[in-house]
Amino acid sequence: MKKFSILVMAALLLVPLVQVKAATIVPGMLIKASGPAVYYFTDKNTRLVFPDEKTYFSWFTNFNTVTIIPDGQLSNIPLGGNVTYRPGKYLVKITTNPKTYAIDADNSLRWIRTEQVARDLYGANWAKMVQDVPDSFFSDYAEGSAIQSTADYNPSAVLASRMTIITGVATPSNEATTGEIVGAPVSPVVASPVGTCTVPAEAQAESVANPTTVVGNGTAASCTAAAFEAAVQNGGIVTFNCGPDVVTITLDHEIRLLNKVGPNKNGSRVIDGGGKVILSGGSKNRILYQNACEESLGWLNDHCNTSLYPRLVVQNLTFTNGKASDKLLGGGAIYSNGGSLKVVNSKFYDNEIVSTGPDVAGGAIYQTQGYGPTYIVNSTFGGSADLGNVGSNGGALGGLFSSFHIYNSMISYNKAIGTGRNPAASGTLGGGSGGAIYMDGNSFTLNMCGTEVSNNSAKELGGAIFYVANDVKGDIKIDQSVFKKNVSGSSDGPAPGIAKPGCYLQTTASKISLTNTTFE
Known part of the structure; x- marks a missing residue:
């Protein structure tokens, strides 16, 4: 663990020193100053410390959203305690006590009474989930009732219900006023240099200072x-x-967005969850449906697929358990046809579409005939093996005659599970391409910067990316990104194109630009 910290810190020393300007920070942000430690800024205007890397990665998949602030600004934020493991992620025990505990959604420790109950909850390898917590950190948790049987605790439900850090932890007695951890057996979490691409103004979060409607009282x-x-x-x-x-709003039907409505006509519909709202499809429904070309929703003009509007912006939200069962569309969380879509600071977990079909795509998002690029910024799709999105094609993202511009994001552990490709091979139902991203059409663009695409899989082509410009005039520009451990069922890299692990790229080779990017 110490070796990891030293290596990253050494890399940071190679970066030229620059003056860091004071930043506007809001609750829920990850912050750091010139030192290696990363903190969580709370709604009590305090900062919580991550005791170790496993605690950090139980909540986050990368360091893409860490904001660097001046030392003076950080020192004015009082310490509020330690971040604890995400409930439902691990089992914990202290070194001086043989008892094993599960963590409930309210941050309470619940003793698992017998090994058989542990096996019933987590399987034969339950012991591999146990993390040792120093005795001095045990006071950061509350005490809960014992778990007598599987009826007392549902790990998956607990994990899904708690997606943001609990801020009501006890003030630690083992932390010095400098913010360094004293007596801890491991080093504090350090930030990664990946994911710092400049985001263009049109792709950034939008102001919600004057909302049209506020949900809740x-x-x-x-x-x-x-x-x-x-x-x-x-x-x-x-x-x-x-x-x-954090609140979860579970829908019993998809919300079909009306196009000719008040401020949204020739304007934008912006939905901002403030980092505290989870939208769930209940594993039964798609969450949001936007269609500029569906008459029942209202046509804004005679050229529905060549207009900026309707325009949907979602930011600071979590989309989970969306499910699209129709066999011709896609987008388990969001489907958009025509118009435009922007996604900022959002997370997509456990969304799905049908498992077969040559053109159906986008376990999380499917954009067809979009006007201009679909922006994906500072967002996570999947992130761990139990949170990935899945579908016939494009486990996370699907695009048909549409462009994607993706900045500082994480797309990992998503799956394309169809078989037979597109067009469907004889005797198959088709699909299975683009574990992370599926794009098909003519003269469209994939622009990616500061993004990690990892641990995605496709039964057919493109464990990471399936990109086919039928007129071989599409543009691909990927910069400062990382591709690793993406698995394809078939060989990638047709001509014309460039062969890269996990990528099926069909366009003129001269229109593909890959810079400062690694493929493993």
């Missing part, structure tokens, strides 16, 4: 699916006031 109970749907259909800017904790 300050309590979690007030943030209902009906209230959310009414706000979205009203158009304009939608924000939330659901209380201090």
